[in-house]
Amino acid sequence: xxxxxVEGGRRGGPQAVDRARGHGQHRRQSSQRVSGxxxxxxxxxxxxxxxxxxxxxxxxxxxxVADATAPDATSDTAADxxxxxxxxxxxxxxxxxxxxxxxxxxxxxxxxEDTGSAGRWQSGDPSAAGPYGFATFTETLTTSVxxxxxxxxxxxxxxxxxxxxxxxxxxxxxxxAMYVGYGERLASHGFxxxxxxxxxxxxxxxxxxxxxxIQTEIDSWIADAASAPGSRVFGVADASLLGVGGHSRGGKAxxxxxxDDDRIRASFNVDPVDSAPPSFGTDPADFPxxxxxxxxxxxxxxxYVGAGLSGTAVFGLPCAPVxxxxxxxxxxxxSPSFEYELPDAGHNDFIEDCNFVCMTACxxxxxRELAQQVARTTMVAFYKVFLAEDASYRPWVDGEEARAWTGxxxxxx
Numbered sequence: 001x002x003x004x005x006v007e008g009g010r011r012g013g014p015q016a017v018d019r020a021r022g023h024g025q026h027r028r029q030s031s032q033r034v035s036g037x038x039x040x041x042x043x044x045x046x047x048x049x050x051x052x053x054x055x056x057x058x059x060x061x062x063x064x065v066a067d068a069t070a071p072d073a074t075s076d077t078a079a080d081x082x083x084x085x086x087x088x089x090x091x092x093x094x095x096x097x098x099x100x101x102x103x104x105x106x107x108x109x110x111x112x113e114d115t116g117s118a119g120r121w122q123s124g125d126p127s128a129a130g131p132y133g134f135a136t137f138t139e140t141l142t143t144s145v146x147x148x149x150x151x152x153x154x155x156x157x158x159x160x161x162x163x164x165x166x167x168x169x170x171x172x173x174x175x176x177a178m179y180v181g182y183g184e185r186l187a188s189h190g191f192x193x194x195x196x197x198x199x200x201x202x203x204x205x206x207x208x209x210x211x212x213x214i215q216t217e218i219d220s221w222i223a224d225a226a227s228a229p230g231s232r233v234f235g236v237a238d239a240s241l242l243g244v245g246g247h248s249r250g251g252k253a254x255x256x257x258x259x260d261d262d263r264i265r266a267s268f269n270v271d272p273v274d275s276a277p278p279s280f281g282t283d284p285a286d287f288p289x290x291x292x293x294x295x296x297x298x299x300x301x302x303x304y305v306g307a308g309l310s311g312t313a314v315f316g317l318p319c320a321p322v323x324x325x326x327x328x329x330x331x332x333x334x335s336p337s338f339e340y341e342l343p344d345a346g347h348n349d350f351i352e353d354c355n356f357v358c359m360t361a362c363x364x365x366x367x368r369e370l371a372q373q374v375a376r377t378t379m380v381a382f383y384k385v386f387l388a389e390d391a392s393y394r395p396w397v398d399g400e401e402a403r404a405w406t407g408x409x410x411x412x413x
Contacts, residue, residue, distance in 0.1 A: 252272050267302050338398055
């Protein structure tokens with residue numbers, strides 16, 4: 001599999017004005033870092049303070065110091081057996097440090113502040129465009145299922161490269177272009193973003209197994225292209241920091257892929273749906289359920305934005321049945337997991353360029369702009385925390401900013 005048919009790139013996007021005003025002015029003076037489930041602060045053998053021979057390195061070092069400073073009975077005593085340099089009896093007692101009575105630090109390790117190193121990437125406010133400019137390119141990737149057109153958004157600051165990578169998969173009968181605002185917001189905060197377009201027909205839609213296979217092969221392309229001179233993402237994408245998510249069936253396909261692909265480090269999804277589409281002679285085995293059956297296989301941070309009106313039937317069918325909606329994923333997700341519910345939002349309110357079919361196929365809410373803003377903001381903050389390890393975005397994940405949205409329900413596991 002490889003990238004072919006490369007088209008020209010364009011600079012910036014609709015948010016370029018907002019982004020330009022902050023470019024270069026948000027570099028952190030000290031970093032705050034958190035670790036996801038798949039990161040480690042141990043030595044290469046996984047045991048902090050233990051060397052490759054299995055010994056306790058701290059204990060060895062202490063023993064060496066003790067040997068070097070132990071008194072020598074031959075050289076350190078006088079002829080009459082009295083020790084030399086005996087302090088006078090009236091010498092004042094040595095100063096002793098007062099006992100530390102402060103309470104222990106109970107900050108969870110995944111939110112502890114690390115002030116020992118400079119920040120690797122610039123920070124900003126996830127509710128607005130970030131400090132980076134970016135370019136957009138289009139490529140066609142060849143997978144074992146079909147050719148897939150992808151839009152690739154790349155931050156333009158070479159000094160901060162390589163960047164974490166996020167793939168966002170569209171919903172049924174949609175395209176990557178309908179979610180470009182999500183990609184632009186992510187890219188402006190320092191992510192390489194990939195927006196695939198599947199383009200499958202309504203009556204012969206790709207199975208969910210096929211969609212998961214496409215995602216897995218896109219993951220492989222990212223890993224290969226990131227280290228291939230001449231690639232659009234060579235030296236720019238850090239394939240070891242990969243997040244994958246999507247909207248509706250794109251969210252399910254992302255989670256299904258993540259259950260089997262440990263290259264995926266985090267997954268944020270917008271109103272994902274676990275159920276299969278109406279049957280047109282398809283094999284149910286090609287549309288396996290992910291929740292609760294496969295959720296235990298994830299072992300990664302997850303986030304979900306959900307629409308409260310998705311379970312309302314239109315033309316006899318809801319776009320996201322309650323038993324198969326975002327909450328069904330959240331309640332079976334391993335920790336850490338985060339849920340943001342918009343009770344008055346519809347399933348397709350999160351789509352930016354929504355056509356007539358999109359607008360009428362699902363019950364719509366009253367505030368599409370709010371739905372998209374919540375989804376963009378929390379998505380950026382989530383990936384900045386769990387991929388870029390930047391805890392300055394943590395308030396928008398599960399802190400005061402996450403709880404400040406009016407009329408939105410927040411839960412965390």
